[in-house]
Amino acid sequence: MSIHRKNVLGAVFLAILGLLPLFLNSYWVDVLNSIGIYAILGLSLNLIVGHSGLFNLGHAAFYAVGAYTAAILNTHFHIPVLWLLPLCALTAGLFALVIARPIIHLRGDYLCIVTIGIGEIVRIALINNIFGITGGANGIFGISRPSILGLTLRTPTHFFYLILVFTLLTIFLFHLLEYSRFGRALNFLREDAVAAEGSGINTAHYKLAAFVLGAAWAGMVGNIYAAKMTIISPESFTFWESVLMFAIVILGGSGSIFGVLLGAALIVGLPELFREFASARMLVFGAAMVAMMIFRTQGILPPRPRSYDLFETVEGERKA
Amino acid sequence: MSLLSIQRLTKNFGGLTAVNNVSFDVEQGSVVGLIGPNGAGKTTVFNLITGIYQPDQGAISFEQASLLRLPTHRIVSLGIARTFQTIRLFQNMSVLENVLAGCHCRMKSGILSSMFHFPRQQREERAAIDRALKALDFVGLRDQAENLSKNLSYGNQRLLEIARALGTEPRLLVLDEPAGGMNENETAQLVSLIERIRGMGITVLLIEHDMSLVMRVCEQIVVLEYGSKIAEGSPEEIQRNERVIAAYLGTEDG
Numbered sequence: 001m002s003i004h005r006k007n008v009l010g011a012v013f014l015a016i017l018g019l020l021p022l023f024l025n026s027y028w029v030d031v032l033n034s035i036g037i038y039a040i041l042g043l044s045l046n047l048i049v050g051h052s053g054l055f056n057l058g059h060a061a062f063y064a065v066g067a068y069t070a071a072i073l074n075t076h077f078h079i080p081v082l083w084l085l086p087l088c089a090l091t092a093g094l095f096a097l098v099i100a101r102p103i104i105h106l107r108g109d110y111l112c113i114v115t116i117g118i119g120e121i122v123r124i125a126l127i128n129n130i131f132g133i134t135g136g137a138n139g140i141f142g143i144s145r146p147s148i149l150g151l152t153l154r155t156p157t158h159f160f161y162l163i164l165v166f167t168l169l170t171i172f173l174f175h176l177l178e179y180s181r182f183g184r185a186l187n188f189l190r191e192d193a194v195a196a197e198g199s200g201i202n203t204a205h206y207k208l209a210a211f212v213l214g215a216a217w218a219g220m221v222g223n224i225y226a227a228k229m230t231i232i233s234p235e236s237f238t239f240w241e242s243v244l245m246f247a248i249v250i251l252g253g254s255g256s257i258f259g260v261l262l263g264a265a266l267i268v269g270l271p272e273l274f275r276e277f278a279s280a281r282m283l284v285f286g287a288a289m290v291a292m293m294i295f296r297t298q299g300i301l302p303p304r305p306r307s308y309d310l311f312e313t314v315e316g317e318r319k320a
Numbered sequence: 321m322s323l324l325s326i327q328r329l330t331k332n333f334g335g336l337t338a339v340n341n342v343s344f345d346v347e348q349g350s351v352v353g354l355i356g357p358n359g360a361g362k363t364t365v366f367n368l369i370t371g372i373y374q375p376d377q378g379a380i381s382f383e384q385a386s387l388l389r390l391p392t393h394r395i396v397s398l399g400i401a402r403t404f405q406t407i408r409l410f411q412n413m414s415v416l417e418n419v420l421a422g423c424h425c426r427m428k429s430g431i432l433s434s435m436f437h438f439p440r441q442q443r444e445e446r447a448a449i450d451r452a453l454k455a456l457d458f459v460g461l462r463d464q465a466e467n468l469s470k471n472l473s474y475g476n477q478r479l480l481e482i483a484r485a486l487g488t489e490p491r492l493l494v495l496d497e498p499a500g501g502m503n504e505n506e507t508a509q510l511v512s513l514i515e516r517i518r519g520m521g522i523t524v525l526l527i528e529h530d531m532s533l534v535m536r537v538c539e540q541i542v543v544l545e546y547g548s549k550i551a552e553g554s555p556e557e558i559q560r561n562e563r564v565i566a567a568y569l570g571t572e573d574g
Contacts, residue, residue, distance in 0.1 A: 173435050180434035180441065181427050181448075188410055188421050195408035198370065200396030200425030200488050209431060305414050308449055310465055 018164065021157040029156040031272045033228065036163035037221055039264035040170050042248035043257065044217035047174070049246065050255035050303075051183065052210040053190030054104075055112035058119030059245050061099075062215035064126065064237035065092040066222025071140040071232050072133055081227040082146045085220050092219020093212045100211040104204065119242050126234040139233025146227045159228045166224060170217070171257055178257075179306060186210050187255070244268075251292055253299030262301055321384070323348040323523050324369070324400075324492055329378035331364055338364040339375070340547040346492065351514060351524040353538035355531075355558075357567060360544040362527045363405055366496055369525075370402050371395045382492070397425040401490035403481040405497045405527070411470040415461060418469050418480055419452035422487025426451075455483045459513060475506035482513070486522075493517060495526040499533050511537055535559070543567070 021029045041063060048056045066088035074081045103114045129136035145152050146162075153159055177183045185206045188196035197203045226232050244267060252263020267285075274281040292300070322345035331339040339361045346352045354362050367373045369380055371392040380387045387395055396402075401422065410418050427448055433441040456462045459479040464472060469480055478498055485493055498514075499507045507530060514524055514537045528534050534541065535555040543551040543558060545567045551558055558564055 176437050177435045180437070180445065181424060181429045182431055182434035184413075184417060184420060185424060187413060187417075188424075191410035191412060192408050194372075195404065195410065196421065197392045198372075198396065198402055198404070198408070199421040199484055200393050200401075201421065202391070202393045204391075213431060305466075305468065306417065307466065308414075308416055310416075310449075310453065 021160050026156045029160050031269060033156055033159050033163050035264050035268045036167050037225060038248060038268045039261050040167055040221045041218055041245050042260040042264050043170050043174055044214045045245045046249050046260045047214040048210050049249050051186040051190065052207060054207060055108055056115045057112050057242050057246055058115035059218055060237045060241035061119045061122035062092040062096055062218040063222045064122055065095045066219025067226040067232050068134060070223040070226040071143050074143050075140055080146060081143060085223050088219040088223040089216040093216030096212045096215030100208055104207045119239055123234050123237055137234060139231060141231035143226050143230045163224065174257060251289060251299055253301040253303060256301050256303035259299050259301035322346060323383060325381045327379045329368060330376050331368060331373060332376050337547050342549045344542045344552060346523060346525050349521065349523055350540060351518055351538050353534040353541040354527045355534055355541060356544035361547040362544055363496060366402065366494055369494060370400060396488050399491035400494060401485035401488040402494040403485055403496055403498060407477045407481060409469040409477055409480060412468060415467050415469050415480055416452055416465040419455050419483050419487045420448060422484040423448040423452055425488055452487055455486045459483045475502045478502065490522060492523045492525060497527055497529065499528055499530045507533055
């Protein structure tokens with residue numbers, strides 16, 4: 001019964017969310033779009049930071065790789081930008097594989113420092129117009145507008161629905177992932193890597209897999225971002241972006257899908273609501289983060305334990 | 321043919337020789353005890369067997385295949401499961417999930433089937449949960465399946481470690497002080513559990529300080545002192561062995 005009620009509540013919430021663009025001006029729809037983009041970025045980082053316990057403060061680098069892959073291939077070869085989604089996942093994932101392979105054995109804070117370095121290296125390489133294809137500090141402009149079934153996406157409302165669908169797909173797939181051998185393995189290595197290895201789990205493999213999957217997902221968000229903005233530049237992929245994503249995960253609830261969604265809504269949405277307080281809002285924002293980390297270290301909505309169907313199956317049949 | 325064979329094993333930590341030229345065999349189907357005073361190198365031997373450390377010299381073979389330079393998770397999948405001296409459960413996860421950690425190495429689903437829950441993944445998942453529940457039933461923790469493992473009593477946490485190890489479907493179970501922190505009642509249950517494990521055809525190698533447990537369940541005992549093997553034999557032989565008595569109680573001239 002409670003599951004039924006939960007489904008109804010979810011459907012109502014979705015319906016309201018889906019109708020919101022009809023009542024909001026394009027500025028606020030764009031704020032919702034930002035929240036959606038950061039929510040997916042947060043969910044992708046949550047695989048690495050929340051589920052696997054690997055500190056990654058350079059996630060913007062993978063986001064950037066995806067965005068630049070889309071921008072370069074679209075402007076040079078005129079491939080429709082959304083067709084490039086799988087390729088953006090591939091390049092960001094491969095980049096993460098090459099980068100993370102030698103550093104993945106590092107523990108907590110050491111890994112954190114190295115990922116900060118990687119984020120900066122990528123940003124500076126983009127500014128320096130590496131290989132002459134990234135457009136330097138000006139970035140790349142003239143990315144063509146994406147179209148789906150003949151409809152060219154132009155307005156924030158169009159992108160709202162694209163981002164909404166992608167967010168829902170991400171939530172659905174990552175939820176299934178949590179209830180699987182793969183999802184559990186990430187949690188085991190976060191809880192106790194020695195015990196995980198001693199229980200037969202290839203910890204090095206899963207650390208790397210978490211990194212690559214999280215990065216690949218961020219790469220796809222980069223694609224959507226490039227399609228939405230039609231212009232990208234290195235200043236969209238600064239250290240601050242990585243910090244925001246990290247804060248979304250930690251503040252919302254490490255390892256919890258709903259926590260991360262709420263974290264994105266609060267961290268991206270609240271500063272917009274309090275714009276009239278101008279400079280003071282960042283002060284309030286910072287103070288709120290400090291208070292959270294003192295009084296609720298597990299985040300606002302920490303993950304709930306998974307529940308399993310405990311009725312054993314006997315030769316395909318169920319016994320009560 | 322012995323299941324596990326350890327030959328001339330040596331491990332140094334800096335200037336300290338933790339394990340010095342130790343050899344012994346574990347026969348298929350037996351329960352073997354590894355005893356010795358604190359600091360004798362017992363846990364180091366376990367860490368060498370399970371691949372957490374690499375020996376400086378010597379050989380370890382399991383079913384005639386060398387275990388040297390294999391990573392721990394590979395050794396587990398070959399059929400050696402262990403528990404830890406200081407309990408190492410996944411504290412914030414359920415009792416069932418802890419056992420599912422053991423089942424992991426007998427499952428195959430990769431990233432894609434984990435993300436899309438293909439039918440084969442669903443069948444495998446169901447079978448693993450059933451197997452984990454059986455293991456919990458076996459150690460008597462079935463009714464605790466949904467609790468967080470950190471909420472179990474100390475003795476039950478030790479049993480859960482054994483259930484997790486059984487989840488890997490081992491041929492050799494390596495127990496590091498399984499009765500540590502248990503009361504008499506729990507220890508008695510542990511003795512019958514070890515006998516039932518042996519009844520399943522699983523060979524057991526254990527470190528234990530509780531001598532009454534060791535004498536009751538082990539048919540062969542290996543004694544270490546300062547990293548070297550000083551005696552090996554049946555419980556009766558070990559109880560009469562002069563060097564063992566000296567190692568444990570000291571000699572008259574100190």
